[in-house]
Amino acid sequence: QVQLVQSGAEVKKPGSSVKVSCKASGGAFRKYEISWVRQAPGHGLEWMGGIIPFPGVPQYAQKFQGRVTITADDPTSTVYMELSSLQSEDTAVYYCARRIGFSHSMFDLWGQGTLVTVSP
């Protein structure tokens, strides 16, 4: 059974960067897109971007363009999300999620979430 396991919580200073990992186990890694969705405290869900591990071309939401980098490491079945120039409003739980489907896609599998806290 496929699982997505994320790295642990992070505390960062304003202006710094954070890199969160998402490791897929138990199934095909290459052919499905892995997306990143964040949830700020008391807020809804916000899609940041995604990548199909092979060929590894990322897609980003315009809001995060230039500040987020999503990469995939095929040998370790791991996807990374790096967010730079962190501010307090970036404090959120960051989820990786598998997006499947073609004509009607959906996020059918989620990681457990990684809390990123941005504090002076």
Add this chain to the structure above:
Amino acid sequence: DIQMTQSPSSLSASVGDRVTITCRASQSIGASLNWYQQKPGTAPKLLIYAASSLQSGVPSRLSGGGSGTDFTLTISGLQPEDFATYFCQQSYSSPWTFGQGTKVDIK
């Protein structure tokens, strides 16, 4: 970007009640609409995809409907495990956007 608006933002109900949550898209999205359930401290869980298709393992008391701009999630016979927050999400065009959520709590 396509804006997704849910109503109500919260509701109180009792076990056994029938509840309906509405989701409206800012433009027509056909049937490209998914529903998720989220409980505190956990990741969202896919319930319904393509507006009305039940994800494997999801109980049949949940149902989805609608097309175009207006969609509904209905829970017929609310159970204790259904008290949670529900989100809609459009899969019509990137960026994939979510509604703000509807919290269902116990009356």
